[in-house]
Amino acid sequence: MKEITYLEAIKEALDEEMARDPSVFILGEDVGVYGGAFRVTEGLIEKYGEWRVLDTPLAESGFTGAAIGAALMGMRPVVEMQFADFISCAFDQLVNVAAKNHYRWGAATPIVVRAPFGGNIHGGPFHSQCIEGFFSNVPGLKIVAPSTAYDAKGLLKAAIRDNDPVIYCEHKYLYRRVKDSVPEEDYVVPIGKARVALEGKDVSIITYGAMVHTALEAAQTLGGNGISCEIIDLRTLLPLDKKAIFNTVKKTSKVVVLHEQTKTGGIGAEVSAIISENCFGYLDGPIIRVAAPDTPVPYSAQMEEVFIPQTKDVIDAVEKLMRY
Amino acid sequence: MDIRREELLRLYYYLKLARKLEERATSLYHQGKILGGVWTSYGMEAVSVGYGCALERDDVAAPYFRDMGAFLARGISAKRIMAQYLGKKTGVTGGKEGSTHIGDLNLGVFSFPSHLADNYPVGVGAALAFKIRGEKRIAVTCTGDGGTSRGDFHEAMNLAAVRKLPIVFFCNNNQYAYSTPLRLQMAVNNVADRALAYGIPSKTVDGNNVVEVYTAAKEAYTVARNSGGPTFIECKTMRVHGHSEHDSAKYVPRELLDAWKTKDPILTMERYLAGSVGMKQEELDGVTAQVVKEIDEAEKFAEESPYPDGTDCFTGLYATPIEEE
Ligand SMILES: Cc1ncc(C[n+]2csc(CCOP(=O)(O)OP(=O)(O)O)c2C)c(N)n1
Numbered sequence: 001m002k003e004i005t006y007l008e009a010i011k012e013a014l015d016e017e018m019a020r021d022p023s024v025f026i027l028g029e030d031v032g033v034y035g036g037a038f039r040v041t042e043g044l045i046e047k048y049g050e051w052r053v054l055d056t057p058l059a060e061s062g063f064t065g066a067a068i069g070a071a072l073m074g075m076r077p078v079v080e081m082q083f084a085d086f087i088s089c090a091f092d093q094l095v096n097v098a099a100k101n102h103y104r105w106g107a108a109t110p111i112v113v114r115a116p117f118g119g120n121i122h123g124g125p126f127h128s129q130c131i132e133g134f135f136s137n138v139p140g141l142k143i144v145a146p147s148t149a150y151d152a153k154g155l156l157k158a159a160i161r162d163n164d165p166v167i168y169c170e171h172k173y174l175y176r177r178v179k180d181s182v183p184e185e186d187y188v189v190p191i192g193k194a195r196v197a198l199e200g201k202d203v204s205i206i207t208y209g210a211m212v213h214t215a216l217e218a219a220q221t222l223g224g225n226g227i228s229c230e231i232i233d234l235r236t237l238l239p240l241d242k243k244a245i246f247n248t249v250k251k252t253s254k255v256v257v258l259h260e261q262t263k264t265g266g267i268g269a270e271v272s273a274i275i276s277e278n279c280f281g282y283l284d285g286p287i288i289r290v291a292a293p294d295t296p297v298p299y300s301a302q303m304e305e306v307f308i309p310q311t312k313d314v315i316d317a318v319e320k321l322m323r324y
Numbered sequence: 325m326d327i328r329r330e331e332l333l334r335l336y337y338y339l340k341l342a343r344k345l346e347e348r349a350t351s352l353y354h355q356g357k358i359l360g361g362v363w364t365s366y367g368m369e370a371v372s373v374g375y376g377c378a379l380e381r382d383d384v385a386a387p388y389f390r391d392m393g394a395f396l397a398r399g400i401s402a403k404r405i406m407a408q409y410l411g412k413k414t415g416v417t418g419g420k421e422g423s424t425h426i427g428d429l430n431l432g433v434f435s436f437p438s439h440l441a442d443n444y445p446v447g448v449g450a451a452l453a454f455k456i457r458g459e460k461r462i463a464v465t466c467t468g469d470g471g472t473s474r475g476d477f478h479e480a481m482n483l484a485a486v487r488k489l490p491i492v493f494f495c496n497n498n499q500y501a502y503s504t505p506l507r508l509q510m511a512v513n514n515v516a517d518r519a520l521a522y523g524i525p526s527k528t529v530d531g532n533n534v535v536e537v538y539t540a541a542k543e544a545y546t547v548a549r550n551s552g553g554p555t556f557i558e559c560k561t562m563r564v565h566g567h568s569e570h571d572s573a574k575y576v577p578r579e580l581l582d583a584w585k586t587k588d589p590i591l592t593m594e595r596y597l598a599g600s601v602g603m604k605q606e607e608l609d610g611v612t613a614q615v616v617k618e619i620d621e622a623e624k625f626a627e628e629s630p631y632p633d634g635t636d637c638f639t640g641l642y643a644t645p646i647e648e649e
Contacts, residue, residue: 062479069449
């Protein structure tokens with residue numbers, strides 16, 4: 001085992017997959033000589049050349065479409081969105097072409113779209129968005145969102161080897177802040193499987209991405225007050241790991257769903273709905289959602305702090321639920 | 325360019341096959357046998373027959389919906405296409421899709437997503453794959469004049485130009501996008517002028533003359549195959565029918581339609597084959613007889629084919645299904 005950052009984990013996954021399989025290549029804006037806006041692809045163009053690490057024109061729809069075409073011809077492209085926010089420009093190619101190819105005409109489209117998402121970096125409305133909710137209503141796509149270096153590496157490898165289009169939501173706030181152990185040898189984290197980030201018995205906090213760390217902090221305080229929290233890190237947001245979700249509900253009977261994405265129509269809405277449809281009898285209180293308010297992401301630190309769910313918001317929600 | 329006699333007959337055969345197949349589909353539509361609509365390439369067959377027949381086996385086409393000639397020339401059979409129109413299990417997509425939303429990777433054809441010009445970047449991606457792997461294959465893509473107004477058209481052209489990719493772009497300029505005439509679609513005189521902005525050489529050809537389209541295609545394919553980069557080919561033609569079979573196209577001036585009637589691509593080809601090439605009428609009649617037989621068989625096959633099961637709706641979403649424990 002070795003300790004690496006979340007960002008290094010992503011880079012290692014790319015590097016190792018490119019070395020393993022010549023059909024893997026990277027394309028996007030400034031990914032080559034510059035090494036990507038966040039330096040995730042630094043050094044790869046030197047190693048693999050400019051035809052496997054392609055700097056593209058500023059044209060998200062164009063290069064996402066090109067990735068799809070290359071994938072249809074047996075390549076395994078990894079598209080980098082400079083910021084997840086710009087994925088909106090490629091919405092049509094992802095939703096109408098990539099997601100529907102296999103269903104419509106049996107053509108596999110093995111592309112990965114890396115989407116550096118999320119806030120807490122004072123990026124304002126166009127460099128902080130969570131985009132998973134835009135796509136979670138699109139059958140045919142897969143969406144993953146790791147919270148640890150271990151999962152960042154394992155999920156990216158799984159995504160690259162998967163034969164379907166995968167949107168890989170990598171949280172920018174975690175790039176250099178999160179560091180944990182990964183094995184020296186090759187491994188993957190299977191798509192479609194959540195993990196128990198913390199075992200507990202009184203209340204379940206179901207979350208993903210950077211909010212896993214917020215939940216862990218809240219759980220520590222709550223533990224001191226005698227409340228035992230179980231934290232489920234969803235890891236895959238489409239399709240959801242229903243079994244893992246139902247298991248924790250059956251265990252604790254109390255659920256808080258936590259995410260950084262805005263509340264209405266978010267992943268939390270879906271998680272809440274499937275719980276009440278399938279586990280109503282096990283519930284011992286309402287499902288509480290802790291999520292960003294339904295506004296764009298504000299720039300000023302004061303407002304961004306209110307916008308992004310904080311540890312205290314999670315503690316308040318859990319305590320409220322415990323009193324229920 | 326000298327085109328061999330057999331190749332000329334092949335072009336003629338696909339012109340006729342596309343025409344007859346779409347005529348038959350139209351008639352089935354009027355009998356209420358087709359669930360969705362029917363959009364044909366009537367009077368424009370030379371465009372996709374020309375570019376489709378000029379391809380090599382290993383090349384790839386990313387067509388749009390009016391490219392019946394290319395679908396057929398690539399080897400998608402009339403039987404499978406007819407069954408597709410009827411929503412049958414034996415159709416190209418087994419009932420998942422309708423009309424000309426067909427693709428078959430084994431035959432080097434990408435399916436067309438309704439969104440016009442979406443296949444432009446996707447075609448560019450195929451060319452990119454060939455370039456990365458150093459293969460001597462090319463990709464082609466096509467869209468209507470309306471489709472050339474979309475961002476994807478421009479993003480694709482630019483990307484291909486910057487990387488000198490082995491792709492040839494086609495536009496079926498049939499003067500109308502549904503009811504919208506060309507003058508409200510763009511302010512340039514020729515669609516080909518759009519290629520200038522990307523540093524892509526272009527050519528405007530008579531889209532009703534299959535030999536002209538084929539010859540221009542072959543030349544551009546040779547350039548692309550030899551690392552010379554993309555070409556844009558505008559095929560000027562006319563949509564002499566409505567946008568689809570439900571559209572009477574009252575908005576098109578009659579004089580314009582009359583002017584184009586004499587330029588029908590099949591008549592044009594027949595005049596050429598009988599005239600300059602000196603083919604006998606019996607030879608052409610032989611092609612027609614074969615085509616009619618094929619279409620009759622295709623219709624019979626489609627009619628007799630089973631429908632898919634309703635529950636097929638649940639199949640095929642993912643290529644790598646998620647394992648449930
Ligand atoms: C992006 C998009 N917008 C709207 C439509 C609906 N639509 C289908 S065909 C058509 C007109 C297409 O015109 P053109 O590109 O010139 O092709 P033509 O039908 O003339 O061959 C329209 C508006 C569509 N398919 N795609």
